[in-house]
Amino acid sequence: MTTRSTYHHGDLRQAVLAAALDVIAAEGPGALSLRDLARRAGVSHAAPAHHFKDRTGLLTAVAAEGYDLLAGALAGTPELRERGVRYVRFAVEHPAHFQVMFRPELLRADDPALLAAKERASAELRAGxxxxxxxxxxxxxxIAAWSLAHGFATLLLTRNVTDALGGRDPEEYFRSLAGLLFAERHSRERPEREEEGHGRVDG
Incomplete structure (x- = not known):
């Protein structure tokens, strides 16, 4: 006779979330099923619905958790390029969250927890x-900084820059990319400012 594991109220929620992240990482969000997750957690098939209502609610909870983790990852460094590095690191360390967070068609857009978590992460990006x-x-x-970090993270996770990396550390490679763009911006500004100074008569 098989004995089901029993969970306290909070434990079941985390157990289902953890199982969902495993499925998303291995097969993508399209493979999620509350019934399957209940089986993995060792509870009745109706139990996850008490916490998430439905599949959309579960994915929304995954996304909200992801934004909270991202906000924490970005906090504590004032330099924009390093925030970009931390963004890439977050994507690598939390690929399942990353897959879901930016898929609005999968989420309940007006969920209060999701909105609050998104705002915390956005505030950290704006601070940089x-x-x-x-x-x-x-x-x-x-948006430009976010596009660079998010685009590189996506290419990295989908293994589209493996050859370009050539064995280099992805974070160091990203620092180089960001440095090139910043250097290009400054090199363009400098001649313009020098040109503005030509012919100027002081006094």
Whole structure:
């Protein structure tokens, strides 16, 4: 006779979330089934619904947890490039969360916990941009920085830059990429400023 494991209220929720992350990492979010997760957790097939209601609720909880983890990963460093490195590191360390967080069609967009977690992560991203000098549009600068980090993380997880890395550490490679872009920006600004100075008569 098989004895089912018993969980306290909070333990069951975490057990189902952990099982969901395993499935997403191995097979993608499309493979999720509350009934299958209940079997993995050793509880009745109806038990997960008490916490998540349905599959969308479960994926929303995964995304909210991911945004909270991302906010924590980004906190504590003022330099934008290092925040980008931490963003890439987060994606590598939490690939299942990363797969779900940016798929709005899978989520309950008005979920309070999701909205609050997204705002915490967004605030950390904005804080990095706030440290840049001479940025005409902070919002556009933030989107540019996010695009670089998110794009590289996605290419890394889908193994589309394996050959380009050539065995190099992905974080160091990202630092080089970000440095090239920053250097290009400064090199363009410098001639423009020097040109503005030509012909200027002081006094």
């Amino acid at each position: 941009v706030a440290g840049l000098a001479d940025v005409p549009d902070a919002r556009e600068a933030g």
